[in-house]
Amino acid sequence: MKFIHTADWHLGKLVHGLYMTEDQRYFLNKFVELVEEEKPDAVVIAGDLYDRSVPPTDAVELLNEILFRINVELKIPIVAIGGNHDSAERLSFGSSWYKQSQFYLSGKLEREIRPIQINGVNFYLAPYAEPGMVRHLLNNETIHTHQEAMKAMIGRIEDTLNPNEPNVFVGHAFVLGGKTSDSERTLSVGGSGCVGVELFEPFSYTALGHLHSPDSIKHPKVRYSGSLLKYSFSEAKQEKSISIIEMKDNGQFDLRIRSIAPKNDMREIEGHLDELMDPSFYEKQNVTDYLKIILHDEGALIDPINKLRQIYPNVLHLERKIAITDMKKKHSFSSAKEDKKSELELFKQFYEEMTTSEFTDEKKAVMTEVIEKTLKEEAKK
Amino acid sequence: MKFIHTADWHLGKLVHGLYMTEDQRYFLNKFVELVEEEKPDAVVIAGDLYDRSVPPTDAVELLNEILFRINVELKIPIVAIGGNHDSAERLSFGSSWYKQSQFYLSGKLEREIRPIQINGVNFYLAPYAEPGMVRHLLNNETIHTHQEAMKAMIGRIEDTLNPNEPNVFVGHAFVLGGKTSDSERTLSVGGSGCVGVELFEPFSYTALGHLHSPDSIKHPKVRYSGSLLKYSFSEAKQEKSISIIEMKDNGQFDLRIRSIAPKNDMREIEGHLDELMDPSFYEKQNVTDYLKIILHDEGALIDPINKLRQIYPNVLHLERKIAITDMKKKHSFSSAKEDKKSELELFKQFYEEMTTSEFTDEKKAVMTEVIEKTLKEEAKK
Numbered sequence: 001m002k003f004i005h006t007a008d009w010h011l012g013k014l015v016h017g018l019y020m021t022e023d024q025r026y027f028l029n030k031f032v033e034l035v036e037e038e039k040p041d042a043v044v045i046a047g048d049l050y051d052r053s054v055p056p057t058d059a060v061e062l063l064n065e066i067l068f069r070i071n072v073e074l075k076i077p078i079v080a081i082g083g084n085h086d087s088a089e090r091l092s093f094g095s096s097w098y099k100q101s102q103f104y105l106s107g108k109l110e111r112e113i114r115p116i117q118i119n120g121v122n123f124y125l126a127p128y129a130e131p132g133m134v135r136h137l138l139n140n141e142t143i144h145t146h147q148e149a150m151k152a153m154i155g156r157i158e159d160t161l162n163p164n165e166p167n168v169f170v171g172h173a174f175v176l177g178g179k180t181s182d183s184e185r186t187l188s189v190g191g192s193g194c195v196g197v198e199l200f201e202p203f204s205y206t207a208l209g210h211l212h213s214p215d216s217i218k219h220p221k222v223r224y225s226g227s228l229l230k231y232s233f234s235e236a237k238q239e240k241s242i243s244i245i246e247m248k249d250n251g252q253f254d255l256r257i258r259s260i261a262p263k264n265d266m267r268e269i270e271g272h273l274d275e276l277m278d279p280s281f282y283e284k285q286n287v288t289d290y291l292k293i294i295l296h297d298e299g300a301l302i303d304p305i306n307k308l309r310q311i312y313p314n315v316l317h318l319e320r321k322i323a324i325t326d327m328k329k330k331h332s333f334s335s336a337k338e339d340k341k342s343e344l345e346l347f348k349q350f351y352e353e354m355t356t357s358e359f360t361d362e363k364k365a366v367m368t369e370v371i372e373k374t375l376k377e378e379a380k381k
Numbered sequence: 382m383k384f385i386h387t388a389d390w391h392l393g394k395l396v397h398g399l400y401m402t403e404d405q406r407y408f409l410n411k412f413v414e415l416v417e418e419e420k421p422d423a424v425v426i427a428g429d430l431y432d433r434s435v436p437p438t439d440a441v442e443l444l445n446e447i448l449f450r451i452n453v454e455l456k457i458p459i460v461a462i463g464g465n466h467d468s469a470e471r472l473s474f475g476s477s478w479y480k481q482s483q484f485y486l487s488g489k490l491e492r493e494i495r496p497i498q499i500n501g502v503n504f505y506l507a508p509y510a511e512p513g514m515v516r517h518l519l520n521n522e523t524i525h526t527h528q529e530a531m532k533a534m535i536g537r538i539e540d541t542l543n544p545n546e547p548n549v550f551v552g553h554a555f556v557l558g559g560k561t562s563d564s565e566r567t568l569s570v571g572g573s574g575c576v577g578v579e580l581f582e583p584f585s586y587t588a589l590g591h592l593h594s595p596d597s598i599k600h601p602k603v604r605y606s607g608s609l610l611k612y613s614f615s616e617a618k619q620e621k622s623i624s625i626i627e628m629k630d631n632g633q634f635d636l637r638i639r640s641i642a643p644k645n646d647m648r649e650i651e652g653h654l655d656e657l658m659d660p661s662f663y664e665k666q667n668v669t670d671y672l673k674i675i676l677h678d679e680g681a682l683i684d685p686i687n688k689l690r691q692i693y694p695n696v697l698h699l700e701r702k703i704a705i706t707d708m709k710k711k712h713s714f715s716s717a718k719e720d721k722k723s724e725l726e727l728f729k730q731f732y733e734e735m736t737t738s739e740f741t742d743e744k745k746a747v748m749t750e751v752i753e754k755t756l757k758e759e760a761k762k
Contacts, residue, residue: 054435057470068477089438093445094475096453101478 001119001166003079004035005243007046007209008227010085010183012059014051015231015266015290016316021058026263027228028066031242034258035070038244041119043070046209046225047083047128047172053090067103077102077118082127083172083209084187111137113157121166121247124157124203126150128172128187128210146173146187150195158202166251169203178216178224181238183231197222204251213238214257223255230266233292233317264314270294270321273304282311292317343371382500382547384460385416386624388427388590389608391466391564393440395432396612396647396671397697402439407644408609409447412623415639416451419625422500424451427590427606428464428509428553434471448484458483458499463508464553464590465568492518494538502547502628505538505584507531509553509591527554527568531576539583547632550584559597559605562619564612578603585632594619595638604636611647614673614698645695651675651702654685663692673698724752 009028013020035043049063071078080103082091091107098105104116109129115122134149135141138156143149150173161167174180174187176194187193187210197219200206206222212235214226225243230236244256265286273295275281291312295304297320305318341349347367348359390409394401416424430444452459461484463472472488479486485497490510496503515530516522519537524530531554542548555561555568557575568574568591578600581587587603593616595607606624611617625637646667654676656662672693676685678701686699722730728748729740 057468060470060474064474064477072477087438089441093441094478096445096449097475097478097482097484100481103478 001121001247002038002040003042003044003118003121003168003245003247004038004040005044005046005207005223005225005245006031006228007172007207007225008048008083008212009045009063010048010051010227010229010231011063012051012055013183013231015183018290018314018316019056020229020231021056021062023229023263024059025062027260028062030260031228032066032069032074034242034260035076036074040076040244041121042077042079042123044123044168044170044207045078045080046170046207047081048085048209048227049080049083049091050086052085053087071098071101071103075101078104079116079118079123079125079170080105081125081170081172081209082107084128084185086128088127088129109133109137109153113153115161115167120249121168122161124161124167124169126153126169126171146193147195147199150199154199154202161202163202166204166247166249166253167202168247169200169206171200171206172209174210175208175217175219175222175224178211179213180216181212181232182234183212183227184210204247205245205253207245214241214243229262230290233266233268236267236292264289266290268292268294270296272296273301273307276308277311287312288314290314290316292319294319294321296321343375344368347371382502382628383419383421384423384425384499384502384549384626384628385419385421386425386427386588386604386606386626387412387609388553388588388606389429389464389593390426390444391429391432391608391610391612392444393432393436394564394612396564399671399695399697400437401610401612402437402443404610404644405440406443408641409443411641412609413447413450413455415623415641416457417455421457421625422502423458423460423504425504425549425551425588426459426461427551427588428462429466429590429608430461430464430472431467433466434468452479452482452484456482459485460497460499460504460506460551461486462506462551462553462590463488465509465566467509469508469510490514490518490534494534496542496548501630502549503542505542505548505550507534507550507552527574528576528580531580535580535583542583544583547585547628547630547634548583549628550581550587552581552587553590555591556589556598556603556605559592560594561597562593562613563615564608565591565593585628586626586634588626595622595624610643611671614647614649617648617673645670647671649673649675651677653677654682654688657689658692668693669695671695671697673700675700675702677702724756725749728752 009024011021011024050059067078070076082088086107088108091105095105095107104125106125106127109127113124113126115124129149131143131145131149134153135143138152140152143152173195174193175197197217200222204221208222208224211224212227212231214224216224223243226238226240230238230240239259241257241259244258246254267289269276269291270293276293291314293308293315295318305315308315344367351359390405392402392405431440448459451457463469467488469489472486476486476488485506487506487508490508494505494507496505510530512524512526512530515534516524519533521533524533554576555574556578578598581603585602589603589605592605593608593612595605597605604624607619607621611619611621620640622638622640625639627635648670650657650672651674657674672695674689674696676699686696689696725748732740
């Protein structure tokens, strides 16, 4: 039995003010091709289908289209749960109808998690829920943390689980020790929000969502698929992938990884402005990638982001990097000397840093007048 | 072939700041019972399922539950369209799956309106769309008004329609001359937003949504079902109803009307405060109804709304009614006389109107002091 494990699609995501929907559409079209090629028995999506509880309408249309193509056109069962970014209630709408074509969508955690059986494998669906919600659902006042909630939920599953069958847990949680990225929303204010990996021991495979890197944790049976795309620069060096699991009847499985090239990568480049603007540098690159650029230049630069955007239209973030030693040198040098500079000298230095034209005598005369007038007014106060 | 025509559910509606969801739940549970009893071949909902594009989650859950019971549990086909209050894109999510159990949901107008055939009757589904959207969809630059848009859409339907079969148009529009209520949102800013009733001539029956009164227009073949509940006091005197249509093979039909008593009615009562607070008056009434109360009392009343709410918890609106003649009399009387009253006399009158206690000599002494002090301060300015 073969299934694909994916999670954290975050449809409708904004990254640095830019909607990712077109990149997500491109990627998901490739994903549908991969699914068509692999012909799995199921596609598992472990939460965060949308980036927020009320996603933009084009994200709604995109999800509808992609799931329809996989489930109705390709006739492949889908197993999906809500994540902490999804609205449990909104996502749940219609799920009773979807079952009819083996699209199993669990938006809101249910008291009894009955397994979905697909080709001999039992899938246990546990959408994201706050501990308070689980406390209420199970009528168990001792539940206050994610660890306690998950333990209680899995305890109930264990009561009926047949350990001789292949059992897959599908959840959305933060496993203790997992590597985080900047685009995940913290699950718990105050508490850790973590759950121990040992809780998933009863299962042959645990398909998780929440952390965005596929190698967030190192565990033979408990895995994050990672997010669809890179959603923050902290993920720039991650290798996003699609996990393909071939589950055997005894619960052992083989894992295979495939990757899909995104329309635009998200990465960092650095150097001096002149270097980055040099065709010999940028012609070798996909200039429409989403970029964080770190400039090494010292001194003032005129509107560097717009210069860069003429070549790299998707610069999302620009930083300046000045070596600490240089900073110190410059600082000690200038603080000693600039204290002695006149207002006119200071302005001349500023003018020359900010423009490319000369600070002529004519300009000097105008500025002298302005400075003298200002100093006189200051003196009167 | 029998179908039920309903529209304008407006789930998630707020009336005077109060969510109607529990009243809607009560009513829709009764509606499901009626559907179960009538066993129609289809239930038609002609738009405005929700009150807004992003409805509250309990409204989403309610719609899901009610449609599931009708369509999946009772196995009755549903034909539904989006109205001007619905989000075309959000409502459309999942509609490809719903078809599998004969739940035909058209949230967003499509270029080709293909009929849904149910037991020999053709249903043409035209969800609400702005004229600009229809202009774009049909690539027809001459469309600028709702009339032009509807005419073009129906013109296209006519090209393939078989006039010898029973054809039902399901639309959401404002028919010229229709009676409006306060709870409908105007379709067009500037233009009329109206469509002529003659456009629907090709159809055996036109099931409309938008106007909230079942008798908004008088036409033998074109009808509004009216809204589920009264959603404004302008609807207080309307008789809300459920329309049951028995369609014959020749396109002629019989219409039957049934009504469901709401949990709480919406109505106006008026009288003097004492009368309305008298058990002999209110004991005969459903005191939890949503009320607009018009008080006939003259003079000041202390916090009348909270007094009334002790008996009538759902007072939504309170008005005072003073007969014009009395107003005039009082005004001419007082303006002549009050001009001559001293500050103390004016305050005594105010005090006696606002309280039930006497303006004693002690109180008079305190007030005299305050007035004198104030007048002295005024004189200094």
